[in-house]
Amino acid sequence: MDNLTAARATMAFSLGFHIIFASIGMTMPLFMSAAHWLWLKKKNPVYLELTKMWMRGVAILFAVGAVSGTVLSFELGLLWPGFMRHAGAIIGMPFSWEGTAFFLEAVAIGLFLYGWKRMHPWVHWATGLTVGVAGFVSGIFVVAVSGWMNAPAGFEWLDGAAHNIDPVKAMFNRAWPHLSLHMQLAALQAVGFGVAGIHAFLYLRGKAPEVHLRALKIAMAFGAVASLAQPFAGHFAGRRVAQLQPVKLAAMEGHFETSRRAPLYIGGIPDEEARTTRWGVPVPGLLSLMAHDDIDAEVAGLDQFPREDWPPVAITHVSFQIMVGIGMAMALLGVLYFVYARRGRFPAWFLRVLVVFAPFGMVAIETGWVVTEVGRQPWIIHGILRTRDAVTPVPGMVWHFALFLVLYTALAIATVWLFKRQIQAVQNQAAQNRRAGQEQAAQNQTGQPA
Amino acid sequence: MIDILIFFIGASLLLYVLLGGSDYGAGILELLPCGALREKRKHVINEAMGPVWEANHIWLILVVVILFNGFPRIFTTLMTALHAPMLALLAGIVVRGAVFTFRHHDAVQTGGSQRVYTLLFGCSSLWSAFWLGIIVASLNRGLIDPAAPDAHAAYIAPWAGLYPLALGLFAACIFLFLAGIYLIGETDDGALRRHFTRVAAAANVLVVASGGLVFAASTLEHESLPALFLRTPAALAALGLATLLCIALWAAARARRARHALVTRVIAGGQVTLILLGWWLLYAPNAMLTAAGPLNLYAEAAPPATLRQLVAALLVGSLFIFPSLFFLLRVFKTRGK
Incomplete structure (x- = not known):
């Protein structure tokens, strides 16, 4: 593995690891606060039990998120000076x-x-709500950096250096709105479905069913709403990419030849050498319609761009397809959730599907980030600075990668x-509570006649 | 503008050493034997460090963010020449940050897993403290050389040597000292208080001894630190005062008055502040010394537009952070509920 590849692998792995914990850290406190609010309002101890259960989860995941985030702030300089x-x-x-x-989040979590x-x-x-809100806001802020790398703004580039720097313009770059909207919804969605899936599993196991059903409902309320909004946010993001980074859009869609009434491929594996996407199902005109609101619009293909400016097409396209596929399935499950919630009963098959779907939201987040950041290659600042020119001169990055591979796997x-x-x-506690409740009831019965 | 940033860097570093430092020290302290008090000591440390753990850690992140935003060249030079020690520090931070929380929130609080957490927490704290000292020592040895001819000169020589080794030990001793002093006031258990007092006293001796080692090593290997102090009277005065305060510290520790926990904390904190101040006075306003000359904070600052927004963010951020930190301390550090 050469130094650049190892550095990229390290960055991808550290980010991919952190993003799971960051997504949970910024959304799960919101679920927890919802449960906590219900406890304070309704005084049903099930909600207190749930709040504390989620709190322990948040504590563990937050700690991992915090240290892996610290790593990233160093990695920026360690890998990409x-x-x-x-x-x-x-x-x-x-x-x-x-x-x-x-x-603010760190102070609030100590307090909570x-x-x-x-x-x-x-x-x-x-204080619990502050953990969630501050986490959510910090997520919105940090995505601005990715936005800027994809749609650089706020400086003039002359002779390999930046001049006339305007940090405000840089922060409010044109990619920030769609990226952060897409990301925050994705976090709510992935964590909502993830948590709901785990509780669906435990509910089906039958121990402490009440707490798990309520947990599932709170998590799905967030997850289902987000998954219904996400297709719109995703469409908005796609249109922005068409304007800002047509080469990335072409890679995402495996679209090699510039054409009018451009087809949208469902599935398919792009072949960069042959400049064609094989085995996909083309839907004529749909790409033109999606990207430019016009079924006959011209969509720039990869042929418009020099080969050395292409991102890795196959990875970008396949990741994009996986993300969209999962997103669509989640939107459907979101609709079904509301249907069954209105009826007041969830069929067992639906709960089983939720169990199966638990990890897929995170898969969609990971593949979505692959689309965003691998699709940005070969640039680290789109159109300005190439990734290979930004990598650290320190040799032996493969060991750096190996260290984090071992550390994070552990x-x-x-x-x-x-x-x-x-x-x-939790299961043991629930069983104990139930036994205690039964004994209490038995005692009351024997006690009453006297 | 730059002065405000330097103030924030200095204040964050100081708070990280004082607050984060006692967290490191608590980990090191848990490696020391204490017989039957073990469980109780673990409990006290969990309760004392738990609420402030994440907040204490952020001071380091703040320093990193100010550096890469406001002083990008200093940041990238540091992260390139000191890549290896930074990586070692990070690995330690990851392990200790994770296991400290795991230990407290593990559903099973008995058995071997707790011992493993404690051991890992202690070792990784010692490890990180040590590398932190090495990084600090490497800043001003003049061996950081972006134009170095080979990999060894560029990426190993800047931090390998006796003087960084000695400063690594010194950092670990200082942190242990801070933790000992801090923890005395966190428990009402007499035996445990005596244990913490003994640790603090031993650590104080170790601080002085390893400080001597730092002086000796610096004299052996590059510019003599004692000579540098003698040329900088203000720094010498700060260091001298820090040493003299030892007398006040142990006088206060012996007087078993109700408020003595606060008094000893303030004195010990003041001592460490003075040591850092002395160190800063030796080199100010240079952030580091490279083979090509010093990197001056004023000369290396980002353009004014960047500095303005960074200062604005820090000031507005302070409006949120300081009241919330104050609230945090008020909730958890008012004793005698």
Whole structure:
């Protein structure tokens, strides 16, 4: 593995790892606050149990998210000094706001986790909500950096250096709105479906069914709404990419030849050498319609761009297809969820489907990021600076990659193992509660006649 | 503008050393034997560090963000020449950040897993503290050389040597000292308080000893640190005062008054502040010394437009952060509920 490949692999792996925990860290506190609010309002202990269950999950996942985020802030310089030398001064602004929001989040999580009985219940509730809101806002900020890499703004590039830097323009770049909207919805969706899937599984196992059903409903309320909004956000994002990065759009769609009434491929594997996409099902004119609102519009193909400016077409296209496929399936499940929620009963097959779907939201997030960032290649700043010119001169990046591969794999295994223990404990506790309840009921019965 | 940023970097570094440092120290402290008090000590450390753990950690991130936003060349030079120690530090931070939380929130609180967490927490804390010291030592050795002829000179020589090794030890001792002093006030258990006091006293001795080692190593290998201090009277005064305050510290620690936890904390915090201040006075306003000369914070700052928004973000951010931090401390650090 050469240095550039190893550096890219490290970045992809660290980001891909962090994004799972970051997505959970910025959405699950919102679910938790919803459960906590219901507890404070309705005083049904099931909601308290649920709040505490989710709180423990949030605590563990937040810690992993925080350390993997720290790693990323260093990695920018460790792996891409050639990028940060220019970009630091231009696009540091969203980082500083993200840092602020994250600081608030870190204070709030300390208050929430350890603050039971130490403050007014509603103040305590507000600290939990602050964790979610600050996390959500920090997510919006940090995506501005990716937006800028894809649609650079706020500087003039002369002789290999940036001049007339305007950090505000850089932050409010043209890709930020669609990327952050798409990402935040995706996080709600993926975590909503992920949490709902786990609780559907536990509900079907039959221990403590009440708490799991309520958990499923709260998580799906977020996940289903987001999954219905996502196709619109995704369409908006696609149109923006068509304007800002036509070469990326062409790669996403496996669209090699510029044409009018351009077809949209469903499936298919692009072959860069043969300049064609094989085995896909073309829907004539749909790409033109989606990208430019006109079935006869011309859509630029990869042939419009020099070969050295192409992103890896097959990876981008296949990732895009996976993401869209999962998104569509989730939208459908979102509709079904509302149908069954109105009827007040979820059929077992639907719950089983939710169980199966638990990890797919995260798969969609990962493949979506592959589309965004692999689709940006070979540039690290689109059209300005190539990735290969930004990589660190330090040799042996393959060892750097190996270190994080081992470290993060161990961390992932430990996290899963901890969650198994948590769930086990919840199940045992529920069984115990039920036994205690039965004994109580039995005692009441024997006690009453006397 | 640049002065405000330098103030924020300095303040964040100081707070990271004081607050994050006692978190590191708590980990190191848990490696020390304490017989039957083990479980209780673990509990006290969980309760004392848990609520502030994440907040304490952010000061480091703040320094990184200010550096790469406001001083990009300093940041990239640092991350290139000191790639290896930075990576070592990160690995430690990942492990300790994860296991500290895992230990507290694991559903199973008995058995071997807790011992594994504690061991990992302790080792990774010691490891990270050590590398943090190495990084700090490497800044001003003049061996950072972006134009170095070979990989060894460029990426290993800047941080390999006796002086960084000594400063790594010194950092670990300082953190242990801070943790000991901090934890005394976090428990009402007499035996545990005595344990923490003994640790703090031993750490204080170790700080002085390893400080001597730092001086000796610097004299052996590059510019003599004692000579540098002698040329900078203000720095010498700060260091001298920090040393003299040891007397006040242990006098206060012996007087078992109710408020002595606060007094000893303030004195110990003041000592570490003075040491950092002395170190800053030695080199200010240079961030680091490269083979081609010093990198001056004023000369390396980003364009004014960037600095303006960075300062704005920091000031507006402070409006949110300081009240919330104050609230955090008020909720958890007011004793005698």
